[in-house]
Amino acid sequence: MSLIAGTGLAGGCAPGDFADGCAGDAGPPAAASEGSGRPERIAINRDSFAARHIGRTADGRQFFLTTPFDPGTYGTDTSREFVALYLFAQDGKFLEAKIDDVGSRERLDSAEVKRVYQARLAELGKVKFGRIEVEPFAVERFGLAFGLIAEAPTSEDDMWWVTAEPGNYMAFSAPWDCGVYDT
Numbered sequence: 001m002s003l004i005a006g007t008g009l010a011g012g013c014a015p016g017d018f019a020d021g022c023a024g025d026a027g028p029p030a031a032a033s034e035g036s037g038r039p040e041r042i043a044i045n046r047d048s049f050a051a052r053h054i055g056r057t058a059d060g061r062q063f064f065l066t067t068p069f070d071p072g073t074y075g076t077d078t079s080r081e082f083v084a085l086y087l088f089a090q091d092g093k094f095l096e097a098k099i100d101d102v103g104s105r106e107r108l109d110s111a112e113v114k115r116v117y118q119a120r121l122a123e124l125g126k127v128k129f130g131r132i133e134v135e136p137f138a139v140e141r142f143g144l145a146f147g148l149i150a151e152a153p154t155s156e157d158d159m160w161w162v163t164a165e166p167g168n169y170m171a172f173s174a175p176w177d178c179g180v181y182d183t
Contacts, residue, residue: 045179079105094137
């Protein structure tokens, strides 16, 4: 993990480091933001990369529309691409995951991926894009673990991470209310 999306920094942030600050505009800071233990909530700031389609629905639910992937085994045709819509209550509690398998990375139909992605976005109705604060979670689909999965330290020198899986394409660490991620 080497780059925090949109910042060019490696490591955490402090209040005031970014235009919307670590506390953002989504209300009080995420739980466990001061410590380095397992978070109750993590913040995700909207950006133009992996967190482009996050925010709130008209009824206040939080959502995260994303494209996880399974890289498969090198030299085989086992890689997969997915469209995932994760829904959370107003307070950030995980509600449900709607996950579509859009096919092999090697034979991906980009028009079909776009159609599925746009359909998932449209089913949300009127939305307001912006920062979210949600709980880590995991669900199993297609034989894979999906979600924002909390990973405990494996050694004394390690720390807690929350990673977007499958694909490990976003990795969050304390402070949990900062909203930025490593890629």
